[in-house]
Amino acid sequence: MSEPTHHAHTVVHPKVYAAVFGALLLFTALTVFASSLELGVFNAVVALAIAVIKATLVVLFFMHIRYSSKLLKLTICSGVFMFLVLITMTLTDYISRAWGLW
Amino acid sequence: MSTIISLPDQSTATLPKRSYLNSEYGLKSWLLTLDHKRIGILYLIVTLFFFCIGGTMAALIRLNLLTPGGELVAADTYNKLFSIHGIIMVFFFLVPIAPAVLGNFLIPLMIGAKDVAFPRLNLLSWYLFVTGGCFELYAIIWGGMDTGWTFTTPLSTHYVNTHVVSAALGIFVAGFSSILTGVNFIVTIHRLRAPGMTWFRMPLFIWSYYATSILFVLATPVIAITLVLIVLERVIGIGVFDPAKGGDPLLFQHLFWFYSHPAVYVMILPGMGVISEVVACFSRKRVFGYTAVAFSSVAIAVFSFFVWAHHMFIMGISNYSALVFSLMTMLVAVPSAIKIFNWSSTMYKGSITFDTPMLYSFSFIGLFTIGGMTGVMLASLGMDIHLTETYFVVAHFHYVMVGGMVSAVMAGLHFWWPKITGRMYPEPLGRLAAAILFIGFNLTFFPQFIVGYLGMPRRYHSYPPEFQVLNVLSTAGASVLAIGYLLPAVYLLWSMKYGKIAGANPWQAPGLEWQVQSPPLTENFPEPPVVDFEAYDFEWLANHTKSEVQTVG
Amino acid sequence: MDSQAIATLPEHGHAEHEHSPHLHHHFATEDQQREASNFGMWLFLLTEIMFFGGMFTAYLIYRNWYYPAFVAGSHWMKIWAGTLNTTVLICSSFTMAMAVYSAETRKRKALLRYLSLTLFLGFVFLGIKAYEWHNEWVEHHVPGLNFSINDFTHVDPRYPLDKPLAPDMAEKTQSYFSLYFLLTGVHALHMLVGVSILLFLIFNAWKGAYTTGHMTFIENFGLYWHFVDIIWIFLFPLLYLISRHQ
Numbered sequence: 001m002s003e004p005t006h007h008a009h010t011v012v013h014p015k016v017y018a019a020v021f022g023a024l025l026l027f028t029a030l031t032v033f034a035s036s037l038e039l040g041v042f043n044a045v046v047a048l049a050i051a052v053i054k055a056t057l058v059v060l061f062f063m064h065i066r067y068s069s070k071l072l073k074l075t076i077c078s079g080v081f082m083f084l085v086l087i088t089m090t091l092t093d094y095i096s097r098a099w100g101l102w
Numbered sequence: 103m104s105t106i107i108s109l110p111d112q113s114t115a116t117l118p119k120r121s122y123l124n125s126e127y128g129l130k131s132w133l134l135t136l137d138h139k140r141i142g143i144l145y146l147i148v149t150l151f152f153f154c155i156g157g158t159m160a161a162l163i164r165l166n167l168l169t170p171g172g173e174l175v176a177a178d179t180y181n182k183l184f185s186i187h188g189i190i191m192v193f194f195f196l197v198p199i200a201p202a203v204l205g206n207f208l209i210p211l212m213i214g215a216k217d218v219a220f221p222r223l224n225l226l227s228w229y230l231f232v233t234g235g236c237f238e239l240y241a242i243i244w245g246g247m248d249t250g251w252t253f254t255t256p257l258s259t260h261y262v263n264t265h266v267v268s269a270a271l272g273i274f275v276a277g278f279s280s281i282l283t284g285v286n287f288i289v290t291i292h293r294l295r296a297p298g299m300t301w302f303r304m305p306l307f308i309w310s311y312y313a314t315s316i317l318f319v320l321a322t323p324v325i326a327i328t329l330v331l332i333v334l335e336r337v338i339g340i341g342v343f344d345p346a347k348g349g350d351p352l353l354f355q356h357l358f359w360f361y362s363h364p365a366v367y368v369m370i371l372p373g374m375g376v377i378s379e380v381v382a383c384f385s386r387k388r389v390f391g392y393t394a395v396a397f398s399s400v401a402i403a404v405f406s407f408f409v410w411a412h413h414m415f416i417m418g419i420s421n422y423s424a425l426v427f428s429l430m431t432m433l434v435a436v437p438s439a440i441k442i443f444n445w446s447s448t449m450y451k452g453s454i455t456f457d458t459p460m461l462y463s464f465s466f467i468g469l470f471t472i473g474g475m476t477g478v479m480l481a482s483l484g485m486d487i488h489l490t491e492t493y494f495v496v497a498h499f500h501y502v503m504v505g506g507m508v509s510a511v512m513a514g515l516h517f518w519w520p521k522i523t524g525r526m527y528p529e530p531l532g533r534l535a536a537a538i539l540f541i542g543f544n545l546t547f548f549p550q551f552i553v554g555y556l557g558m559p560r561r562y563h564s565y566p567p568e569f570q571v572l573n574v575l576s577t578a579g580a581s582v583l584a585i586g587y588l589l590p591a592v593y594l595l596w597s598m599k600y601g602k603i604a605g606a607n608p609w610q611a612p613g614l615e616w617q618v619q620s621p622p623l624t625e626n627f628p629e630p631p632v633v634d635f636e637a638y639d640f641e642w643l644a645n646h647t648k649s650e651v652q653t654v655g
Numbered sequence: 656m657d658s659q660a661i662a663t664l665p666e667h668g669h670a671e672h673e674h675s676p677h678l679h680h681h682f683a684t685e686d687q688q689r690e691a692s693n694f695g696m697w698l699f700l701l702t703e704i705m706f707f708g709g710m711f712t713a714y715l716i717y718r719n720w721y722y723p724a725f726v727a728g729s730h731w732m733k734i735w736a737g738t739l740n741t742t743v744l745i746c747s748s749f750t751m752a753m754a755v756y757s758a759e760t761r762k763r764k765a766l767l768r769y770l771s772l773t774l775f776l777g778f779v780f781l782g783i784k785a786y787e788w789h790n791e792w793v794e795h796h797v798p799g800l801n802f803s804i805n806d807f808t809h810v811d812p813r814y815p816l817d818k819p820l821a822p823d824m825a826e827k828t829q830s831y832f833s834l835y836f837l838l839t840g841v842h843a844l845h846m847l848v849g850v851s852i853l854l855f856l857i858f859n860a861w862k863g864a865y866t867t868g869h870m871t872f873i874e875n876f877g878l879y880w881h882f883v884d885i886i887w888i889f890l891f892p893l894l895y896l897i898s899r900h901q
Contacts, residue, residue, distance in 0.1 A: 339799035
């Protein structure tokens with residue numbers, strides 16, 4: 001093929017899966033614990049940060065992206081990017097509406 | 103440098119014994135086919151059927167507007183007419199016609215593949231499209247819908263009692279067909295290119311279809327969820343868009359246009375791909391600035407996600423946000439203009455022949471430029487407040503959609519007709535139809551610019567008497583336009599049986615799809631091709647033809 | 656026709672072409688086919704991101720507009736049930752990953768075991784979710800069908816720290832519950848689809864498919880299952896946790 005499509009297919013060892021599994025459970029416990037603390041706005045920030053870390057772990061290891069081609073990595077990034085565009089561009093309207101007219 | 107090739111003598115050409123058309127017979131062989139070419143033709147039949155419905159509605163609208171009082175139909179019937187016209191033409195004609203018909207037929211042929219990546223998914227997406235179409239037909243036959251094609255809330259959720267739910271579900275289902283088509287094309291273009299077909303050897307057609315597919319994949323799901331919300335709001339009364347329950351109707355507009363603005367580019371990008379092919383072939387020159395044209399397709403796709411709120415300038419979005427969106431919208435003019443300039447430069451000093459596809463391309467370039475420039479006018483905030491919801495907007499997007507896209511579809515259909523059927527259409531009639539279409543189109547829609555600028559609002563079934571002259575002109579143009587559509591329908595059907603046999607490469611075009619027999623074999627290429635030449639390499643074709651003559655002779 | 660000029664061809668993977676029963680005719684090699692379907696699956700998951708993206712946008716905007724209502728609404732979520740469900744889903748993701756591993760190493764029994772475990776965990780998740788929804792129905796928290804603002808205009812003895820909301824803000828708790836049912840409902844619908852495909856997979860695996868080296872289908876289903884897990888990883892803090900204190 002005209003681009004390097006061939007990647008040796010990596011078989012991920014169960015130990016890696018088990019480690020990721022443990023980390024995910026740990027982060028779940030952590031996020032529940034963090035929610036019981038009084039952190040103000042940072043409650044949301046911490047909870048979302050932990051969620052992003054957990055999701056990244058799942059994508060990288062359970063979904064094999066760490067061992068995949070650049071194309072797939074780029075594909076995921078573009079999806080996340082468009083999702084952020086949808087949210088931020090919509091929010092530009094909602095946030096700046098409060099500033100009133102000129 | 104342009105290379106002049108004399109067209110080969112077509113009188114000796116014969117139809118190949120075996121082709122995708124006669125490999126199997128019977129209705130079942132078509133309805134269960136996995137061949138991308140046959141699926142393309144299935145799409146062609148269904149989309150043209152919907153085009154007839156949408157076109158009939160348009161004719162009724164124009165007839166009603168012949169007189170200021172709107173004597174032909176009642177006001178709410180008129181609302182239904184333009185709603186059906188919009189929904190059918192946008193979701194069931196313009197969005198699928200170029201990607202699903204020409205794309206399905208040509209993408210594997212152009213990149214040297216045997217089929218698209220997922221043939222079963224391809225057939226499934228046709229069935230989803232037909233299912234969505236059935237929902238739509240049900241809605242139309244049992245009384246229609248009168249929300250306009252934009253399903254504006256709270257009108258669509260609270261105030262109308264027409265068939266909004268089935269119309270929305272129909273679009274939802276047909277949306278999945280778009281998504282699957284997009285996924286299929288992207289994977290095909292990435293993974294199934296023939297050896298030697300690098301990204302920058304691909305025809306520009308493929309680039310623009312790649313950009314279109316990205317839009318399909320990333321934008322369509324958003325309208326899917328939006329329509330689900332509309333249906334849920336109507337059926338069980340959840341309040342995401344309902345102000346009484348704290349919802350925001352503007353959020354609906356945001357989500358709707360997040361899809362529907364990129365969808366506008368879905369309706370024009372494939373057309374640009376067709377024009378690149380046709381202009382190069384009939385100027386007998388490589389497209390000027392190949393890379394610029396290729397990247398401008400991708401740029402249009404990316405920009406299209408940053409401009410949607412220009413549909414909402416007068417709906418109460420924030421001034422500051424409107425400013426950003428206005429600026430972004432004007433930026434889209436840059437890649438579009440790159441394309442126009444590059445096509446013009448391609449023609450410069452080319453050896454141009456004025457065959458039917460080229461005539462349609464001329465009309466595309468002219469009409470799209472007018473449509474695009476008026477788009478820049480509408481993008482500027484001050485002008486937009488004056489012109490929104492007038493016939494100026496109607497004229498603007500018809501110049502892009504009909505003048506642009508439909509011209510491009512006609513160009514493509516004529517250009518690849520010999521490849522699809524193996525037979526030529528009658529050239530003099532083709533040129534006549536292209537001229538009629540151009541004249542009829544301008545007569546229909548140019549008066550609408552004027553009448554809109556003077557202040558005639560859109561979506562009304564009557565209007566002040568001083569606008570009658572322009573409206574009569576427009577209706578007269580619509581009848582010319584109708585002839586411009588009927589004539590090709592007649593001679594194309596006629597040519598399927600009686601047209602001259604075309605031979606493999608009637609236009610002497612260098613694309614990979616022209617190097618195989620017409621109509622092609624079911625497996626496209628007898629042996630997988632290896633590509634060792636750039637796109638639009640007319641000298642390669644000349645050498646190739648010469649060496650072939652020598653070997654055969 | 657005239658293919659000789661463009662067909663100076665190295666015979667491309669023809670040996671496999673004739674031997675592998677799983678290779679479709681339009682692919683040259685098994686690797687190409689596998690990567691194509693993998694890529695296709697990821698593109699489909701992109702559309703899923705955007706599909707949920709619309710709902711997340713709505714959640715974000717309304718949460719900022721009706722902050723007290725969203726706080727009050729989320730206080731009625733059962734954190735123990737949410738935590739349990741998160742754990743169940745993470746476990747099922749792990750068993751799914753192990754199922755793909757078993758298919759890769761061609762162990763039929765292990766594959767069946769892990770697939771059945773995944774299926775079981777999927778049902779447990781749906782059961783707990785159904786229990787929660789039942790509770791919300793009983794508490795009149797289902798907007799459109801069965802909703803009353805009573806719980807939010809009065810202080811519930813179980814939540815003594817909450818302040819009662821003014822009636823019009825209490826109405827806005829419907830926004831919270833609409834989005835809650837929408838997000839969890841669409842998520843559960845994806846789970847249902849996943850569970851149905853799992854049944855089909857188990858049946859095929861029992862007949863010996865997927866452990867002969869051809870495992871594209873099970874791999875792609877794994878991607879889908881993990882994706883549904885990721886959605887829940889975000890839903891759990893957004894709907895249950897982040898307003899626990901305010």
